[in-house]
Amino acid sequence: MKFSKLVRSGLLGIIVVSLLVVWSPGFAQAKTVEFQIVLGEWSWKAKPGEAGVPGLDGKEVRKIEHYVFDPGFIVVNKGDDVVLHLHDVKGSKHQIEIKAFGVPELLIKRGEVKTVKFKANKAGTFEIICKNHVDAKKEGPMIGYIHVLGR
Ligand SMILES: [Cu+2]
Numbered sequence: 001m002k003f004s005k006l007v008r009s010g011l012l013g014i015i016v017v018s019l020l021v022v023w024s025p026g027f028a029q030a031k032t033v034e035f036q037i038v039l040g041e042w043s044w045k046a047k048p049g050e051a052g053v054p055g056l057d058g059k060e061v062r063k064i065e066h067y068v069f070d071p072g073f074i075v076v077n078k079g080d081d082v083v084l085h086l087h088d089v090k091g092s093k094h095q096i097e098i099k100a101f102g103v104p105e106l107l108i109k110r111g112e113v114k115t116v117k118f119k120a121n122k123a124g125t126f127e128i129i130c131k132n133h134v135d136a137k138k139e140g141p142m143i144g145y146i147h148v149l150g151r
Contacts, residue, residue: 030079037144038070039108039130041090056136067091067133069144078150080120084128087113093132094142100126101146123150 046052046062055061067090076082082101088094088108096106101118108114126146133140 032081034083067142072144095131
């Protein structure tokens with residue numbers, strides 16, 4: 001096919017636009033991204049003779065425990081299929097929920113590994129929470145963040 005015929009047929013325009021879309025900055029092919037996330041705990045305990053610290057009610061506490069996701073912040077691209085393998089290493093049970101992506105509450109018990117999958121179909125920063133450790137009274141907040149890059 002001659003170049004002039006290619007231009008007239010509109011095929012050249014389609015090819016050029018397609019290449020611009022693929023090469024444009026910020027264009028990212030959707031892909032599957034996997035993360036291993038440990039459900040663990042930070043803790044502090046006063047040593048013998050060491051002073052305690054004020055607790056939530058103002059009374060001295062000698063031990064503080066706080067459940068965490070590790071890593072607690074992950075970054076993906078909009079459109080990615082996200083797979084999270086959640087390992088309960090510490091804590092008898094966690095009730096995980098990722099509301100923004102419709103992941104229903106999931107019970108994970110100590111020693112278990114459970115997998116959740118979802119499509120990161122919107123950009124922004126979203127929470128992954130444990131409903132069993134919601135605040136300081138419940139040794140939380142146990143919360144992580146999923147940052148989805150995109151427009
Ligand atoms: Cu938890």
